[in-house]
Amino acid sequence: MNIGTRKILDRSFTAVGIGSIVVMALALMIVVVPIVYNGIGAVFFTGTVEHRKMLHAEFKRGDSQNLDSEVASTDRYRAKVYDMLTGFEAELETMAPEKKTEYTAKYAQVQSALRALLGPLPGDPEPMLTRFKYGQTRWEKAEEKLHDLLYESKWDNSNSSVMSKEFFVSRAISFEGTSLARLFPYVKENLENMLHPEFTFYWGFITDSSVDSHFFGGIWPEIQGTFFLAIGAMLFAFPLGVVAAVYFTEYAKPGFLNSMLRSANSTLAGVPSIVFGMFGLAFFINTMKVSESKSVIAGALTLAIMILPTIIRAAEEAILAVPKTYREASLSLGSSKWNTIATVILPAALPGILTGGVISLGRAAGETAPIIFTAAVSVGSAIGLADVFSSPTPALSWNIYNLASEHEAAAQLRHVQYGMVLALVTIVLLLNLSAIVLRARISKKLKC
């Protein structure tokens, strides 16, 4: 091969390499940027007075005097709205019957739009569900609801060959000529006065329990459940995995059985996680009866089985990478085999073993399928440490799925979903980062 071709090959290889890294970085950006942007929105956002009302009522947080004066000020602006409603109700009585029927239906829509925006109307009975007790707590949601109030959504299906199209009709126009027509420009003008939007740093999103299945409040039960499950899995899998790796590398005699065990271990590492989930249900809950039904311990055991092969493999690699000379040195000083493993081999292999461990910890924190049947519930409060043997727990991975696909108001809770995703990504990232730091530290200590 002449020098020209060789250089061209070299350069094209470099170009392809750089290209693939750029593609990867772009893909990562496309995924991560919206997660971070929207996830941060769950903690930092423009909150309304309704948010502060909710915080005070549900979590006893915030200055009640300030809140009282704020509520008084917003109520002054709202009172006018309610006056208009009462005025229109009186006007409705005087209308001709067919007109009255038409406007009653339209009026009901206005009422429900107002309830969604500002909370229960005066005279309404106390709502059963917390989600109806407050108006919009987030300003951008309030603006959406304002749009719902100002415009009626209608569907154009006149052309049957294309999909129906949504279009909006201004309610101010459909109420033209009645006393209620004034309401719409008034609400539009005075929405800020009625809701007092303020920049809010809601740190409680991380530490609060959820209220009324994530309509309000935070994601602490999920975060705690994730930690319980991941650390529980580690408590089982890590010692077991290291011991198994020591057996494979130091004690097992090469032969048929040994190679079978090793390939079984590799196969186990490739089994889909849902299979582990089914196994966990069938074995730990139904057969072993570690708990009556779903519980943290059953989930942790299932996750442990799932990450065990990875830990064994990582520990094996790390032990095999320890220079033979360390072993020789230790043995030649009159150390027993076990002592050599404990005092020389394992400490030298520690960085590798820990890296494998922490990566597995991250995986255990992020897996959904193994805990669906064994540990996870969609709604729940944080459980105590003593309850891990009997109670299931919410966990980030499962609740992200649940909230995004099965929750009745999935579309309204995007910020919570993103917040959870960001929390999970951050946890896994921090775990991996700590693995890197830990590894670097120990390696540095070992290398002088």
Next chain:
Amino acid sequence: MLMTTDMRKTSESVPGQKSTREIYLPPQRSTITGGGNAHIAAKEFSIYYGEFEAVKKVSADILSKYVTAIIGPSGCGKSTFLRAINRMNDLIPSCHTTGALLFDGEDIYGKFTDEVLLRKKVGMVFQKPNPFPKSIFDNIAYGPRLHGVNDKKKLMEIVERSLRKAAIWDEVCDRLDKNALGLSGGQQQRLCVARTLAVEPEVLLLDEPTSALDPKATAKIEDLIQDLRGSYTIMIVTHNMQQASRVSDSTMFFYEGILVEQAPTAQLFTNPKDSITEDYITGRFS
């Protein structure tokens, strides 16, 4: 035994004068085999790697408190023989032996021999310096701790004594808590010697201890061997015939697994009995 003690007296009675080989020249081989001071004795001893016979029916006596060099071309079984003495060959699963290898009259490969106890008495220094990735202090204290010394003061004593014996104390005394891997190659090797001495062995096996070192560090290791002679039974495998002639009292020449010749060093190098030995030491093959 008596002779050894006498000889030491001789060396100590001449202060300031570097001990020379003449003083330590071992007795003739006939007296060696007849004497009771054979520390290690091989009797028809063979070592196999699977089917391959790496060391073939070696019979030899290694004298107590003398320096014995083992020379021979690569692959002649000299390292294998050395590593058999503290059973480091156990690490190779296919390795097995026949015949007898006696240490203080006990069979090293006997059924009831405790190899851990054996290795405590038979220390080894390897070709490449292999300190643990721990502090200098912990490296030296590793062996004593293993054997039950935990008292900090006593450990410190042992560490200092061992490092002094290995002639490295002055270089490392102010950084005992630093990682041993930060030392130079030559220092690391002397540290390894000190680590072995800390266990207070009777025999010191050196497997090409200077092959990875520069001439200056090599000279220091050789000086060290000179200093230790008389206190330990030392066996050194080396490719360097000058080194063998410089440091050893007795030399064994291995060729293709066979012990061709064992004789006092001066005799083997000046007047070899076997023609293969002569070819080898004169550099006609290597």
